[in-house]
Structures are given as structure tokens and as C-alpha cells.
Amino acid sequence: MSNVIQFYDIPGNATPDKAWSPNTWKTRYTLNFKGIPYKTIWVEYPDIASVCKEIGAEPTSIRPDGPYYTLPVIHDPSTGKTISDSAAIARYLDKTYPDTPVVIPPETDALHAAFNFAFSEAIVRALAPIMLPATNAQLNPRSEEFFRRTREESAGGVKLEDWAPPGSEKRAKAWEKIRAGFGQIAKWLSADGNDKLLFLGDKVSYADITIVGWVIWVKRVLGPDSAEWKDFETWDDGKWAKQLALFEKYEVVPDA
């Protein structure tokens, strides 16, 4: 059996290569950018916790009802290590494979952690009303049932289809919030008066990979021909579409 890294991801039907999840895209982009070979192992939602326990992956948080397991996870047979959480995986790969391009330069480590928090506050919550229902619609049946049940529970029982139905005022407002969130990030990228495409200015870092991971989610799950994606592409002078284009060569699922 091959000794390559095992990369655990969640399959969907938005694209033929199955890949859609923003958090796992961050890891795939990182692996592809570094040129580290890996094998993708597809796990449906109801199996994530049991697979994680089986391979010794840590939960990424503790919730009132117990440990909460998420993907991505990687298992690296060459070190025997299993790592959860896309940022922790990036740090692990930087350290373990020092001959590959670093994505979190050590002197920016704490700033990267602050970025991660800021990005979450500015963007992740805003995306939920539109992106979670659209995500659900492209999952396989076993995942779809699990995702719907858990997400509707967390929304006080409101059906996913009623969160922000296409054409509704709710959706227009939710979309505006997403636009405002990305507008906030655009401000960070031009804080010193020079409008940048990459966070560190002249080289790719995990901050860029984080943004592109979420942008590819929007493109793939809403669809590249959707009116919403066409709108998104124009935001902030096309910055996000340009970032995505810059990462196009890393937007591959090698074993799809």
C-alpha cells in the first residue's frame, strides 16, 4: 500500500470531482500548493465521528453533547501522525516538509491565528443562510439527511429551504452581508494604501488559501453560471475572482 498522506474529505455532487467543502479545500489547496502527494478518502457526514475515532483524530471542539469531530483530517503514514483542523494541518505540513513552500511563515503565526478569527467573524457566519441550504442540496442522501437534521436543529427547527429562499428579501439581505464581509477583507488588503491581492504582498500564505477555500465553495455550490456567482465575481474590483484564478492550477482533485 502506498505511503502517501491520507486526506479525509466529504463528497458532494456540485462537481464531478466531488470536492466542495471550504474547510477541506483549504487543506487540498495547501497540499497541491506544496506539491505533496496524497490520497483522498471520501467520508459521508454520519460517518465522520466514527472514522475520526478509528484513525485517532482529535475532535476540533467540545460541545455540550460531547466531542465534535470535523473534516479535514490527514493521516501521515510516514510519521504516524493524524492531524485535525485545516490550520493545524498547514502548520504540521510546514514543519514536517520544510522543503515545500511554507504557508504560515513562523513570524506570522500568531497574526495568522488572529486572521483566522477575524475571517470567521467577518465572513463565515454571514455565509450560512445562503450557503448551508445550497450545500445540503448537493450532498449524497445519507449526508443530506444528517446535514439537514443537524443544521435545522441548530436553527430552531426552521427548514433549510426557508432560511433564505431564492428571490426573497431574506436572501437579498443575506447576500448583502456576505458582500459587506468580503468588503471588510478587501480593506485589510489595502490598509497601507497599496491594494494587494495576496496577504503577504508577494507570496502565497495560508490567509490567501483560507479566502480562496471559501470562495471556491461559493462558486461550486451556487454554480459558476448562477446569477449570484456572476455578481460575486464583480465584487471589490474582481479581487476574489482574481485570487481564484491565481489558484486555478491548485484547484485539482488528483485522484478524482
Place this chain on the structure above:
Amino acid sequence: MSNVIQFYDIPGNATPDKAWSPNTWKTRYTLNFKGIPYKTIWVEYPDIASVCKEIGAEPTSIRPDGPYYTLPVIHDPSTGKTISDSAAIARYLDKTYPDTPVVIPPETDALHAAFNFAFSEAIVRALAPIMLPATNAQLNPRSEEFFRRTREESAGGVKLEDWAPPGSEKRAKAWEKIRAGFGQIAKWLSADGNDKLLFLGDKVSYADITIVGWVIWVKRVLGPDSAEWKDFETWDDGKWAKQLALFEKYEVVPDA
């Protein structure tokens, strides 16, 4: 007349040197750290807008009722420039005085902007219920009247003394939120598993100056002998007290 930078600050009575404001402390720490001479000009709250307009300082935001002017502002006679906002001032000083230690290394500029947003979300809002009333109590009468009126208006008319009275459950909860916010920052500083005191690891940056600016506010306004400050000093293994000690040589008001 001297050609030194004019630094506009708000006076208070918490300490004999009058300096208390977190946002202006960020600029004072920056100037002291860089060793750039300056003269402090003290401005009471009701005069901030008119002084800013007089010296050509930009408002730092636009509110429904018009431009909103804040301090710090600096005016630099050697370039003729007037700069508002502590982060913009730091960037200006880095560029204009390249022989002084840089506080926002250019490659970290966008990450610093994200940090600023993250810090605000994690800390600034949490501090208000306890810190704004304590701040008000040490202002001079003209500022006190202005500060009380504007802050109570923004709180729906609730008297500052009722926001989080000493000994109340409200205060205990507010204090716990502040502690949680600093706990969040401590996590960023140890994201790679190595617990750091400074954001860039081995050199001071504007992220550290930001934190210390807010910590000195807590110490000065609540009082170094207060039970709350004594508690604060123990948080996160004393990290914030250690940071403050590291900056002690820059905690000076040269012309006080």
C-alpha cells in the same frame, strides 16, 4: 517654535501625567518606542471635533449625524501632514521615519489590519460596560459631561453607574467576558504550540502595542491597587502583566 510632532491626546485624572486613553496610548507607545520627539496637546472631549477640523484631521468614521472625529491625531510640521487613527499614524511614522524601528513590517500589513479587526471583536466591545463608566469617573468636568451624555445616549439612556456597578452580577459577567476575550488572544499567541509574548515572536510590532495600549487603560483607570487589576494580572499565566512590564520603559509622558 519647535518643529516636533504635535500629538493630540485627551486628559484625565487617573494618574498625575494625565494619560489614560487606550487609542492614544497606542500612538504614545509607538512614538516612544521609535524614539521620535513630540509635544502632547491635551484636548477635552467637547473640543475634539473643532480642533480636528482646525488642523485638517480627517474624521475616522462617518456616522448618521455626520463625520466623527477621534483622537489620537498627530500633526507633523516637518512634512505638513496631519494624520488621524492610531494604526494610520503607525504606518505614517514607519514610512516617514525609516531609521526608527518599524512597527508594521510591510509584509505583515494586511495581517495587522485583520488583527486589528479581530482584537476589536474579541476585546473592545467586552470592555465597554466596565471601562467606560470607570473612564468617565476620571475625566475633567467638561469632558465628563460630554462623555456621559454621548455614552448614555448610545446605551439607550442607561446611566453609566448602572451599566455594571461594582459587586453586581452584571459586573461579574462583564469581567468574565473581558477575561474570555484576552484568553482568545492568548490562543493566537500559542497557535503553533510555542507560547509567545510578542506577536512576531522576537520583535515588537503594532499588534503588541495595541494590546498593551488597552491593558494600560485597564490598569490606570481601574487603579493598580484595585482587586480587578490584581485579578487581571494573573490571567493567562500573567502574560498581559509581562507584556506591560516589557513596555514599561515606553510608558512615559515626556512633557507631563
